[in-house]
Amino acid sequence: MLAVRGRIVIAVLATLTCAGAAAATAGTQATPTAFNVKVTSTFVRHHITHVARKKDETGCRWRQDIDTSQTIKALTREPVRMTLAEILRGGKAIVGLAASEKRTGTYWIGWEQGCPLLASQPAQRSTTTGCGATKGFYISRTLTGVGYAGPNRFRFTYAGGEPDPFGLRCLPEFYGGEAGLGAVILDFPPAAWMHGTKKRAWWTPLKRLSGKPVVVRWKGSGTVSVPGTLDPSGYDESVYQDDYSVTWTVTLTPTK
16 A cells, blocks of 8 residues: 555556567656665576687697586565666666576687697686586676666666676686686676667666556567687688577665
8 A cells, every 4th residue: 555645545566568678658646756676687698609720730620619508697685775866867886686696618728629739738628617506696786777778768787797606616717708717797688789780679668657666577588699700711610609588677666
């Protein structure tokens, strides 16, 4: 029950379901000045690299093979109070998230298996002793945004680096990226969806907020594939591909 100007009314839950794009319209109640905000999200990435040079005079091929998957689930432990002004400005650096990650993978860079050159030039093998487990960590509020990213465009995002919950025990060379070993780079939604030829809508149309609770949802999936080398003529294989699946739900409940 929600008290509005001395009257008791039943708060109606307005739910918006979006699969890539949808629209939501708010009710006629007076717009409150603040909301209790809850967030849940899931990020799934499957990455494949297969790059193999043509055989050299020894009959061997140098190759790079990476096959790894990660699933990150992140949510608010309890509702976070946000003012309407903060939401309208994008809600940056306000909402922290409890997260868990499951990660699997294999990693090989060097001469292909069976090549005699491996005896003197061993392949680079990443540590995988921690792969297959699920690890908990925290996504700092400094990396998140909950709110509008422009007129009528509501979105949820987090991006940046955090300490790798797997430490150095599951493909740290791959997941650390430019941040280096011991870090994990977070991109929600995928950075490739936000610019360039793969740019796409990653927000939900939402005209305005009112005195009703609102649930805003978004989900999307897609593949981003680029050449694994700048000169494919010298290679038998040249694959660098990511398959993504992303979902988020934000619940906004009016409060004082």
